[in-house]
Amino acid sequence: MYQLYYYPLNASMAPHFVLEALKVDFELILVDRKNNAQKSDEYLALNPSGRIPTLIDGELVVFESLAICIHLAESNPSANFIPDIGSKNRPKFFQWMMYLTNTIQAELMVHLYPEKHTSNSDVVSDIAKTQEHRITEMFEILDNELHNRDFLVGNTITVCDFFLFMLAIWADEFKKPPLAFDNLSKYLCNLAKHEAIISVCKKEKLSLLNYQ
CATH class of the missing domain: 3.40.30.10 (Glutaredoxin)
Structure with missing residues (x-):
């Protein structure tokens, strides 16, 4: 187990x-x-x-x-949560996984904990604000990628989709949150119907009302 x-x-x-x-x-x-x-x-x-x-x-x-x-x-x-070796989708899978964790997640960590990235308390709020702008631009890239797509890679759900849903939750209080993007919003609302996401959000006490 x-x-x-x-x-x-x-x-x-x-x-x-x-x-x-x-x-x-x-x-x-x-x-x-x-x-x-x-x-x-x-x-x-x-x-x-x-x-x-x-x-x-x-x-x-x-x-x-x-x-x-x-x-x-x-x-x-x-x-089938990860494309097989040799699949044309496998390089794209790792591309987006690296982008999600090395870029978006890393930048979100700075936004969420700006005080850890400066010894000057006067600039903490500015760091958070700047990071929000940078991350919003990253969500725009994802929004463009998701045009007419139900999943980030291929035609079935993968680890990428579960990971992106988590990151979107972290950014839901942005001035322009992920749900404010047309394609990204449709994608997230579709994922929110997945039984695993419903079950986990119930266990972790997160309402999915905004995704309905």
């Missing part, structure tokens, strides 16, 4: 989506960020980065949200 160390609406959400969609046995283990449990000796022994999530798969320990998602997809190939 898989064990996912998680915290609601954290980076563990994408792996949580994937686990639910795979319909495999798994256990959720709450890491209480409010009490800084991710920095405890016990947790650091599993994940020295002190960040959430961490996945236990037998004797294997995997951290980093994207790495967990890819491991789960490759370990359960019948779900």
